[in-house]
Amino acid sequence: MTESADGGAEIVTATINGEVRSFVAEPRHSLLEVLRDGLGLTGAKEGCNNGNCGACSVLLDGRLVNSCLVLAVEVEGSTVATVEGLATPGGLHPIQESFLADAALQCGVCTPGFIVAAKALLDVNPSPTEHDIRWWLAGNLCRCTGYDKIVRAVQGAAAALRQGS
């Protein structure tokens, strides 16, 4: 970490979606702000800025976090995965495919957060029950879908991932 002359801003280096990136962060900047405003990764959204809605969900060293509750300077040396890193040039991630197939989105603003949260779930629990899914996703708010198709999409993605592995 390098001290900067300006208001305590620091240069932070972290692996973001597989690329080593350095960025300037003030102590008051959240990871979400740096991702969106500094790095142009606008897939994570600010819905509440206090950890209640999950729209800003990202994986920090593989763990699901609300990026609005992480200070940007805290991610020095860490790996961060956002929704932008899920698809490859070869195609969408099975969770993304499943959200498309099941029409598990309406306005779509919460969708990146749900997809990242679903990935974190399926990484540790490849065969979740409906209750497991609802419990895990209770930190992500969706106002359009009533969650019905989201839960089904995660079930579908789990099945696809089990078949693929």
Place this chain on the structure above:
Amino acid sequence: MTEPKTNGHTVIGTRPRRHDAVDKVTGRALYGVDARMPNMLHGRVLRSPHAHARILSIDTSRAEALPGVRAVITAKDLPDPADVMLESNEQGSAPLRYKVLNMLARDRVLYHGHAVAAVAATDAHTAKLALDLIDVRYELLPAVLDGREAMREGAPLLLPELRTERGGAFGDRPTNVASHITYAEGDVERGFAAADLIVEREFTTATVHQGYIEPHAATASWGANGELVIECASQGHFVIRDELADILQWPPSKIRIVPLEIGGGFGGKTTVWLEPHAAVLSRKSGRPVKVTMDRAEVLMGTGPAAGSYERVKIGVTTAGRITALECEIMLEAGAFPSSPIDPAAICAVGLYDLENFRVDGYDVVVNKPKTTAYRAPGAPQSTFAVESVVDEVCERLRMDPIEFRLLNAAREGSLRADGTRFRRIGMIECLEAARASDHWMTPLVQTKGVKRGRGVGAGHWINTSGQATVNARLDADGTVLLLEGSVDIGGTRTAIAMQLAEAIGIPAADVHPFIPDTSSVVHSRLTGGSRTAFVTGLAAYEAGRELQRMMLDGLTRLWGAEARRVAGGGFAGPERQVSFKDAARLLAAARIECNAVVTLKAPEAGPAYAINIADVEVDEETGKTRVIRYTAVQDVGKSIYPPHVEGQIHGGTAQGIGWALNEGYWYDAEGHLRNATLLDYRMPTALDLPMIETIVVEVPNPKHPYGVRGVGEIPIVPPLATIANAIHDAVGVRMADLPITPSRLAASLAERDAGRTVGAGR
């Protein structure tokens, strides 16, 4: 059931992938909050900490001196217009002055969260710090938060000039009652005299918020040439342009609104919120400005749905026929007039075949945020009251709630609130489908430790129509570019594209829907009132037919002989036959352009009906209610894109359940909003809901070639009473005040038990 053109549809009723979904699962889609302009400043808004106060002075000098601050604005920076009227929107017309006063308070703040000033700075943190340096001196005034108190003699007055409007005339005394409306047919007194049983009850509902996940944002660039460009998410970019033109007194031709993806609206984004601030800050600073709200501002400073009071009186014969319905509804408009009192009143008498009814509605100002539309505005509140009383009537008559509703259901020819008669509607079909559903046929099983109950509730929504525009252009590769004038809030892009695809005979994937800015397509009304798939879909259907005519004309010219359509989607002349794509290629090579612009006004919307069945379990110790099974039956006219029809039903139902059980603004005695976070303003999570079973009924709308009715709003109407009725079935108490929180229900259960003790001791 007659179905127009149902047979042989190749696109309508299928489940193609929606056009915008890949961008939305990959994070590529750009929403209002994602806008970014070169050299952009960041803006924030200062809001009133008081519910009601006189502004003695505003000193912005310390804020202006903060390094990084580029502009500070107050109400003085907005034009002070005379009392002209704004273009009517979904909520009805409102004097422009009120709209301007809601944007930035002038001499008084009227609610906790009322905007007072705004700052643009080099970054959002600096802008926020600058807000603390704006010195506002207030003189506190008494506040009134409850609409019924606001109606009383001697209540604090919000708007000194306000007089009650009644049938176009105005009262002569200062008041908080902005309007009093009445719909009446027949003779209610005679109706009640003919009744064997009369039930009369009172109800209240709390102020609730639409709860869209995307907070408001607006990014404006006011060029030195006078051209104002705003990128924002709204439910109608033409509405935003026209309201801005009025508020800023600037020609609409110099304003261009670029519609970005919208992260939910549900009626709450049908009007300007931050756009005027962003525009004026940009003009003052000479740079683009992006103004954003945080979640607390969204809850305290935008337009929630009205809190309400209802009194409902229903008379019935022992045979179960309603003889009269009388209803009083008070909606809290918030700090300025114009709540959806009209649809609230209309929907209160739209469920049943009534000969005698009278409904009185009051639009009342209180020291809360100015309300805006929320999904079927006004109908959930009034329907909660009517359907709760209907449930009690069924209980006391010992009648099955579905049979009672079938006996009394509104049908073709039934009286509407305004004295006209319904055309073909689907309430009876919905009831029959509910009666035949697996849910209704399966008896409720009790379990240890909790009490289970089943409830039924109905809903009606008027649906709206109005103007819509599309522009369809045939491209050389045989696809159609479809410019839609209506914002897509929940997937209408696809539902509209499918109607064009069906009309012209190509796959949905070969239509490329796009929503251009206000300078690139002709005026369309907002996306709201469940109108878009219906009206803009109708325009797309007409555009498809027009495009086909143009292609036939072009090929006829090319071939020198009459071209016609053939089975399989191609075109044929006397000597040759080509596919649709080959026809497009031939026309493009010959520079024969096929470009259809359709602007139309749909004559009349097809009203919507829905029936819900809910099973709940109540923990009598804690008062917590859990929904364990839910079925929503709805007449959709014709399901164009079934995944989204189901999705609209799921989402509206979830919001209705939240309205019934959890959601509500809490104000303290001084009028401060105390739950302006998503932790304390508790919307349903995935864990709070079961799967929602949908039963789609199709009673075609005679006013649409495919039979489409609006589907988006009605799903929120039935759940409120359905849940309350299920709770009554479970534990025997009637919950007349929403939300039915655990503490409220526990208190009612304690009263019930105390009542039993008293009764036993007599």
